[in-house]
Amino acid sequence: MIHTLRFALRAVACFVWVALGLLTIALVYWILGLQFRLWSKKYWSRVLLWICGIKVVIAGEPVSKGPLLIVPNHVSWLDIFVLNYVRATAFIAKSEIRSWAIVGWLAAGADTIFIERGSRHALSAVAKSMAEHLQRDQAVGLFPEGTTSEGFDVLPFYANLFEPARKAKVLVQPVAVKYFHQGQRSAYPAYVGDESLVMNMWRVFGTTGIRVEMVFLPAISTDQEKPLSRADLSKCAREAIRSALGVADHEADLNRL
Template identity: 55%
Template sequence: MSLFRFICRLSALTIWVVLGLCAIILLHPFIGQAGRGWTKTHWSRVLLVLCGILTTRSGSPLASGPVLFVSNHVSWLDIFLLNAARPTVFVAKSEIRRWPLLGWLVAGADTIFIERASRHAVHKVGHAMQERFAREQAVGLFPEGTTSPGYDLLPFYANLFEPARKGEVSIQPVALVFYHHGRRSDFAAFVGEETLVRNLWRVLGGTGVAVKAVFLAPIWSPDGSEAPPRSKLGHLARQVIQQELVPRDKIGPS
C-alpha cells in the first residue's frame, strides 16, 4: 500500500466525480438520452483508469433495445464496470444515496433506489424498471441483494426479474471476475461491515486490481413464446454466472 498513490488517486477521483456532477447538472438536461448515455459510458471508463483498475471483457453486451443485465455483486466498482460497456440504469439499495460524492453521482445517473424496509418497494421499483425499458434503456440488477467476495454466489432474489419477464425484455447475465496481481482475489471486494473509506484506501492505495466482465448469452429473449417463471429465470441466471466464477482460471490479467 502506498499513501502517496492513495492521495494522488483519491484527488484525481474526487475531481472527476465533481466534474461528473457538474455534467449531470449543467449538460444532462440539454443533451438527450443518447448524449447522457455516451457521457456515462466514457466517464465510467476514465474513472476506472483513475482508480488503477485494469478491465477486460469477454462476450458482448446487447447493444440496443431494452435489456436486463443480471450480475454478481462484489464492489462499488461494479456499477462503473457495466456502464463502461453500455450505459445502464441500476437498481441499488437506498443507502448508497448517502455516500459522500459517489452517492450524489449515482443518484444523478438515474439510479432506481429500493427502500428495502418498505412493504411496497418491489412494486415501485418494478414500475420504474418498466419505464426505463419503455425508453429502450438497459437496467442493471444485482439479485444477490448485497456484495460477496466474488468466488461464489449468494441466493438470488428473483422478484425483480418480473418486470423484464412481463415486458418481454431480454435478460443477459454478466459475471464480474476479480483478480489481484494476476490471481483470483477478493482484494477489492466491499463486503461485511467494512466502511467505504477503508475499501477506498485498499483499492486506491494498492496496485494490480483487474476485472474481467463476462457477458454471457441471454437466458431469455422475446421470440413469441411465453417467458419462464421468474424463479426459473433466477435459477438459470445464477447457474450460468456461477459457472464463470468457479476459480478454474486462477491466473488472469495482471
Template identity: 50%
Template sequence: MGILLFLLRVSCVAILILFGLLLVVLVFPVASLQIRTAMSLYWSRLLMRVCGVKVRVRGEPLRTGAVLWVVNHVSWVDIFVLNSIRSTAFVAKSEIRRWPMIGWLVAGAGTVFIERGNRNAIRAVAEQMKGRFSQGEVVGLFPEGTTSSGFDVGPFHSSLFDAALRAHVDVQPVALRFFHRGQRSDYNAFVGEQNLLQNLWYLLGTTGVVVDVAFLEAMSADTCEQMGRSQVAARAHHVIRQAVIGKADQ
C-alpha cells in the same frame, strides 16, 4: 508508495466526481438520452482508469435495445465497471444514495434505488424499470441484494425479474470476477464491516486490479416469458455461479 499513490488517485477521483456532478446538474437535464449515455460511458471509463482498474470483457454484451443485465455483486466499483461497457441504469440499495459524492453522482445519473425489506418499494422500482426499458435502455440488477467476496454467488431474489418479463425484454447474465496482481482475490471486495473510505484505501493505494466481466448467453424475451421469473432467476444464478467459481484464463 501506497500512500503517495492513494493521495494522487483520490485527488484525481475527487476532481472527476465533482466534474461528473456538474454534468449531472447542468447538462443532463437538457441533454438527449443519447448524449447522456455517451457521457456516462466515457466518464465511467475514465474513472476506472484513474482508479487503476482494468476492465476485461469476455463474451458478447447486448449493446443495443432494452435488456436486463443480471450481475453478481462484489463492490461499489461494479456499477462503474458495467457503465464503462454500456451506459446502465442500475437498481441499487437505498443506502448508496447517502454515500458522500458517489451516492449523489449515481443518483443524478439515474440509478433506481430500492429500500430493502419494504415490499411496497418493489412495485415502484418495477415501474421505474419499465420506464427505462421503454426508452431502450439497459437496466442492471444485483439480485443477491448484497455484496460478496466474489468467489461464490449468493441466492437470487426473483421479484424484480418480473419487470423484465412484463416489459418483454431479453435477460443477459453477467459474471464479475476480481483479480489482484494476477490472482483471483477478494482484496477489493466491499464486504463485512468495511466502510467506503477503507475500501477506497485498498483500491486506490494498490496496483494490478483487474475486473473480468463475462457476458453469458442471453435469454430471449420469449424464452423468459415461457419460463417465468423464478426459473429465469434460477437459470441466471446457475450460469453466473458456474462462471464465477469455474476456471478461466488469467
C-alpha cells in the same frame, strides 16, 4: 510510503473527476438528449476506472442495443462503473445510498433507481420505473444477490425484480464478474462485511495490478412459447454465473478429496 502516495494521488484525481461529474449533472445533464447522457455516463466511467488503476477485460458478447436486464454477481462498489464501461446502465440500488455525501448525489443524477428494501409498495414503484427504462430501449442493471460477496461464489438471488423484464419480454443477460490482483483471482478489491468505503478505497487506490474480467453470458429470452417464471429466470441466471465463475468445478474438486 508508496502506497500512501499512490492513494493520495488517485484520491485527489477521483475527487476532481467526481466534482466535474456533479457539475455536469447539475448544469447541463438535464438538457442533454438521452443518447448523449448515456454516452457521457459510459465515458465518465471509463475515465474513473483508469484513474483508479483498474484494468477491464471483456469476454463474451454484450448485448449492445435494445431493452435489456443485466444481471451480474456483486463484489465491489466498482461493479457499477465496470458495467457502465461496456454499456450505460440504469442500476437499482438500495435507498440508503441516496443519502451518502457525493456518492449519493452522483448516483441520483446518473439515473439510478433506488429501492427501499423490505417495502412492498417500494417494490411496485421500482418495477414501474424499470418498465419505463426498458420501454426507452435502455439497459437496467440488477444485483439480485442484494449485497456483495468475495466473488468466488454467488449468493442466493432475489427473484422479484426479474418480473418487469419477464412482463416486457426483454432479454436477460447474466454477467460473471471476476476480480484479480497481481495476476491471481482475489477478493482484495471486494467491498464486504463491515468495512467502510474509505477503507476499501485506501486498499484499492494504494495498490497496482487490479484487473476485473466481465464474462457476458448468453442472454436468456423471456419471449418464449412457454414463458419462464421469474423464479426460473433467477435460477437460470444464477447457475450460468456460478458456472462461469468455476464454482461447479471447484465443488467437484472438493468432493473428490
